[in-house]
Amino acid sequence: MSTARPLTTTWTTPDEHTAKVAVEGDLDFDTADALLREVAERLPGLRALHLDLAGLGFCDSYGLSVLLMVRRRAEAASASLHLDNRPGSLERLLVVTNTLDHLTGVATLVHQQTPEP
Amino acid sequence: MLKKVNAVPLSEPGQSTRPAPPHALATGWQGAPYPAVVLDHDGVLLVANDAAEALLPFGPPEWLTSARSDGGRVPGEIDHRSFEAHPVPHDDGAATWWLVEDTDTRLALDALRVERKRAALLGDASAALLASLNIDRCTEVAARLAAEHLADAALVIAPPVRRQCSTVVCLRGQEPVHHALRVDPAAVPGLSEALQGFPPVPSRWIDPASAPEWLRPEGFGEIGSMVVTPLPGLGVAAGALVLLRHAGQPAFSEEEEIFARLYAARAGAAMSAARMFAQQASITDTLMRELLPPRxxxxxxxxxxxxxxxxxxxxxxxxxxxxxxxxxxxxxxxxxxxxxxxxxxxxxxxxxxxxxxxxxxxxxxxxxxxxxxxxxxxxxxxxxxxxxxxxxxxxxxxxxxxxxxxxxxxxxxxxxxxxxxxxxxxxxxxxxxxxxxxxxxxxxxxxxxxxxxxxxxxxxxxxxxxxxxxxxxxxxxxxxxxxxxxxxxxxxxxxxxxxxxxxxxxxxxxxxxxxxxxxxxxxxxxxxxxxxxxxxxxx
The missing domain is CATH 3.60.40.10 (PPM-type phosphatase domain)
Known part of the structure; x- marks a missing residue:
């Protein structure tokens, strides 16, 4: 996209088993791999990983694929994944792809309601 | 034999109005590290110092005896060495000639000229080679430039594919020609090594008589000397460059071989890029036929x-x-x-x-x-x-x-x-x-x-x-x-x-x-x- 925003991540650790990442900018084909790399590095020893997505810009399908990989890695490391402060655009993407419950840890259920137009 | 005129004191032939130099100075002239001779108006040797006697046991060369002493320095050769003769005219028409050797400077200048020419050639070659991503065109340029500047004929041989080596042959001044050769690279000393990217065999170890007939371009005649050098590619060898000279031409010097390697590095990189591009284009084409959406x-x-x-x-x-x-x-x-x-x-x-x-x-x-x-x-x-x-x-x-x-x-x-x-x-x-x-x-x-x-x-x-x-x-x-x-x-x-x-x-x-x-x-x-x-x- 013409005015792509670079991805920045700010890590804080409220306690030794919890990490919070403030994600700012676009999560897309060009940037998302960086987030996955950081998560893979810091995941060992964590019990909870919070992605604070308040500053998230555009998230494309590759960005979603990376979120799914973060979820898979977190599960393998027995850490819970929390997607906090999801912007509306991401929420819609997660609803349309039926990945919201999977990503936020609840058992996957099919959404019967039609997504908002 | 040099006429011995040792006894002549310096001041005499000069007839100088200046006071005669003290004896110490005359000794200094005699033992000076630079050869010096005094020639009269007709170029006849009057006196030579020790260094000149050692340099010119048979007398001064013709270019020196015929030189004008009022015309500045005169260049010339003695025993394949290069000198400049600096005249100091005397009042009576005679002159003292100091001979200053500049062989090293000249050699250095010659070498510099050659190097500059080579650097320019490498630059031109890179520009010409990289001008096209078409592998055939790029190979032709590589063969043509090599035949123009490095040898009498050049062959660019690609690594074998399905037992065939695609080869471009170029004779100096002629158009490059493509051949698909079903040959054994092992028949040419150093060729199969070069095709695998191993360092080249020095050409003095290669007997041109051992080259197989297919290597000799049509109408080339007898091969005097040859160089086989790898064309290093990106990761894998891009092929080999074979340079040929006619019999009777000077053989490839070590320097020329090193330069051929430099040239081959540029040519190989360009050919490798072109080949990779061609491969990708072919992959994309193949995939596209399968993946394009239907009508x-x-x-x-x-x-x-x-x-x-x-x-x-x-x-x-x-x-x-x-x-x-x-x-x-x-x-x-x-x-x-x-x-x-x-x-x-x-x-x-x-x-x-x-x-x-x-x-x-x-x-x-x-x-x-x-x-x-x-x-x-x-x-x-x-x-x-x-x-x-x-x-x-x-x-x-x-x-x-x-x-x-x-x-x-x-x-x-x-x-x-x-x-x-x-x-x-x-x-x-x-x-x-x-x-x-x-x-x-x-x-x-x-x-x-x-x-x-x-x-x-x-x-x-x-x-x-x-x-x-x-x-x-x-x-x-x-x-x-x-x-x-x-x-x-x-x-x-x-x-x-x-x-x-x-x-x-x-x-x-x-x-x-x-x-x-x-x-x-x-x-x-x-x-x-x-x-x-x-x-x-x-x-």
Missing amino acids: LSQVAGVEFAGRYRPAQDTERIGGDFYDVHPAADEESLAVLGDVCGKGLEAAVLTGKIRTTLRALLPGADNHDRVLNQLNDTLLDPVSTRFATLVLASARREGAGVRLRVSCAGHPAPLVVRADGQVEQVSSQGTLVGVMPKVRTTTAQITLGPGETCLLFTDGITEARGGPLGEEMFGEDRLRRALADCVGMPADAIVEHVQMLAAHWLGARDHDDMAVVAITAPRGRHLTAVGGHSRGRFTA
């Missing part, structure tokens, strides 16, 4: 039309795809999908999905099962690359079309009704390829004559552009555009939608964009063949 038309009384615009215009394949699997008497299955990512990787996954779906066609009456089987096929423990897609099974019923539509993580299709209403299909499901199970709901829709169901990828709705440049095309705009398409044939609708999105984008970057329209034709019912069949309709 669609009317199948069993249902109109299908599709349009696809890839993200990069240079790559005609990408992450979006569509297919229609026609079934003459049953439901035809239309598929439109979007694979996460871009370029070749996305294209490969696209191919996998399309092939799998084709194999699953017999069970297409149950979309949920098809999607789960597809999901199982795509699950990958190391990747979370996924696809979203829409399945639409279409069957002609009377004048209308019955549709079963299932979305798997994909934006729901839109239906354009005859009255201009645009509805969203109410189906939703899980993307495929990541989660162990997928769920989907299947919507049942009936299209009346002239009504259309439009399947699209988010490349359309997320196209950024418009008057402000950053706005998404969006679903609302797509709905409004579709409302203007009431009653249009499928092909006109997809054309219109693609055109609007392209116009919205202008020249900006974009994702893949794909659309498929499924339309119940507006045509008049021509004949009902039998009581139960769908009959034929005009389009």
Whole structure:
């Protein structure tokens, strides 16, 4: 996209088993791999990983694929994944792809309601 | 023999009005490190110092005895060494000539000239070699430049492919010629090593008489000397360069061989780049034949039309795809999908999905099962690359079309009704390829004559552009555009939608964009063949 925003991540650790990442900018084909790399590095020893997505810009399908990989890695490391402060655009993407419950840890259920137009 | 005039004191031949130099100075002249001679007006030697006697045991050379002493320095050679003679004229027409050797300076200047010429050649060669990414053209340039500047003839031999070495031969001043040689590189000393990228064998170890007949270009005559040097490529050898000189020409010097290696490094890199480009182009071509979306038309009384615009215009394949699997008497299955990512990787996954779906066609009456089987096929423990897609099974019923539509993580299709209403299909499901199970709901829709169901990828709705440049095309705009398409044939609708999105984008970057329209034709019912069949309709 013409005015792509670079991805920045700010890590804080409220306690030794919890990490919070403030994600700012676009999560897309060009940037998302960086987030996955950081998560893979810091995941060992964590019990909870919070992605604070308040500053998230555009998230494309590759960005979603990376979120799914973060979820898979977190599960393998027995850490819970929390997607906090999801912007509306991401929420819609997660609803349309039926990945919201999977990503936020609840058992996957099919959404019967039609997504908002 | 040199005439001995040792006893002559310096002041005498000079007849100088200046006071005679003290004896110490005369001794200094006699023992000076530079050769010096005194010649009279006719060039006859009057006296020489010790250094001059050692240098000129047979007297001064002709270029010195005939030189004018009032004309400045005079260059000349003595025993293959280079000198400059600096005259100091005396009053009586005689002159003292100091001989200063400049052999080293001259050699250095000559070497510098050669080096400059070579550096310029390397620069020119790189420019010429990199001017084309066509491997044939690049190889011709490599052979031609080598024959022009390094040897009498040059051969550029590519590593064997299917036991054939593609070879370009160039004689100096002639056009390069291509050959495909079915030969044994081991027959040429150093060639098979060079083709594998090993360092070259010094040419003095190569006996030109041992070169096989196929190596000797037509009309070349006897080979005097040869150099075999590898063309180093990017990672793998790009081939070998063979330089030939006629018999009677000086053999390749060590310096020339080193320079040939420098040249070969440039030529090899350029050829390697060209070859890789050619390989990629061939891979893309092969894939494209398989992956390009099909041309669609009317199948069993249902109109299908599709349009696809890839993200990069240079790559005609990408992450979006569509297919229609026609079934003459049953439901035809239309598929439109979007694979996460871009370029070749996305294209490969696209191919996998399309092939799998084709194999699953017999069970297409149950979309949920098809999607789960597809999901199982795509699950990958190391990747979370996924696809979203829409399945639409279409069957002609009377004048209308019955549709079963299932979305798997994909934006729901839109239906354009005859009255201009645009509805969203109410189906939703899980993307495929990541989660162990997928769920989907299947919507049942009936299209009346002239009504259309439009399947699209988010490349359309997320196209950024418009008057402000950053706005998404969006679903609302797509709905409004579709409302203007009431009653249009499928092909006109997809054309219109693609055109609007392209116009919205202008020249900006974009994702893949794909659309498929499924339309119940507006045509008049021509004949009902039998009581139960769908009959034929005009389009």
